[in-house]
Amino acid sequence: MHGSVLKPLGTLAVILIAAFASPVHAQDLPVTDAGHAWAFDLDAAVWIVPDQSDFILLQLYADRGALHFEARYNYEDLQTGSAWVGWTFSFDGTLSVDIAPIAGVLIGNTNGLAPGLELGASLGPVELYVESEYVFDLEDSDSDYFYAWSELGVWPFEWASAGLVFQKTQLVDALTDEQWGPYLRLNSGRFGLTGYLLGLDKDGSFGIIQAEFSF
Numbered sequence: 001m002h003g004s005v006l007k008p009l010g011t012l013a014v015i016l017i018a019a020f021a022s023p024v025h026a027q028d029l030p031v032t033d034a035g036h037a038w039a040f041d042l043d044a045a046v047w048i049v050p051d052q053s054d055f056i057l058l059q060l061y062a063d064r065g066a067l068h069f070e071a072r073y074n075y076e077d078l079q080t081g082s083a084w085v086g087w088t089f090s091f092d093g094t095l096s097v098d099i100a101p102i103a104g105v106l107i108g109n110t111n112g113l114a115p116g117l118e119l120g121a122s123l124g125p126v127e128l129y130v131e132s133e134y135v136f137d138l139e140d141s142d143s144d145y146f147y148a149w150s151e152l153g154v155w156p157f158e159w160a161s162a163g164l165v166f167q168k169t170q171l172v173d174a175l176t177d178e179q180w181g182p183y184l185r186l187n188s189g190r191f192g193l194t195g196y197l198l199g200l201d202k203d204g205s206f207g208i209i210q211a212e213f214s215f
Contacts, residue, residue, distance in 0.1 A: 039063045042213045047171070050204035057171075063088070068100050076135055076147065078171065080108030084116070097121045104133070112137045112144075125155040127163075145170055151183065161185045165196055181205070190214040 086102030116133030153163025
C-alpha cells in the first residue's frame with residue numbers, strides 16, 4: 001500500500017470510530033409511518049488502485065416511500081459529482097424484487113446526463129444487486145460510456161455475506177474494461193464494512209474498502 005492512500009484511510013478511520021462511539025439502536029428511534037419516513041444510507045469507499053492515486057468514493061442515498069434520491073462523488077469520473085432521482089417498484093414474495101429506474105446529472109470533470117436502473121433481488125439467503133447507467137457526455141459524445149456494477153452473494157450468517165462482484169468502469173486508468181472478483185461484507189445493526197478485490201484476471205488487481213451506514 002503506497003503513501004497516497006494514508007490520508008483517505010485516515011478519513012475512513014475517523015468515520016469508523018465515530019460510528020462505534022455513537023451507536024444508534026432501532027429501539028431508540030420514534031415510531032413513524034414507514035411510507036412517510038425518510039431513510040438514509042451513506043457509503044464511503046477507499047479505492048486502492050495500481051499506477052494511480054488512491055481516492056475516496058462517496059454515495060448518499062435518501063428514500064421516502066418509493067421516492068429515491070442519490071448523490072455521488074468520484075463515481076462516474078474523478079472530481080465529478082452527480083445527483084439522481086428515481087422511483088422504486090417493489091414486489092414481495094418468496095422472491096423479493098426492487099426495481100428503480102433513475103435519472104442523473106453529472107457536473108465536474110465529466111458534465112453530462114445519465115439514465116440508469118438499479119435492481120435488487122433476494123431469495124432466502126441469496127441476494128443479487130445490479131446497477132447500470134449510460135453516461136451522455138455533453139462536451140464530447142465520443143466519451144459516452146456504459147457503466148455497470150453487479151453483486152451476487154449469500155448470507156450464511158445474519159452478520160456476514162460473501163460473493164462475487166462485477167463492474168465496468170472508467171475510474172481505474174490501468175483497467176478500462178470489465179473487472180470481477182470476490183467480496184466479503186460484515187454487518188452490525190446500521191453499520192457495515194465491505195472489502196472487494198477486483199481485476200484478478202488482469203495484470204494489476206486492486207482493492208476497495210467500503211464503510212456503510214444507515215440512519
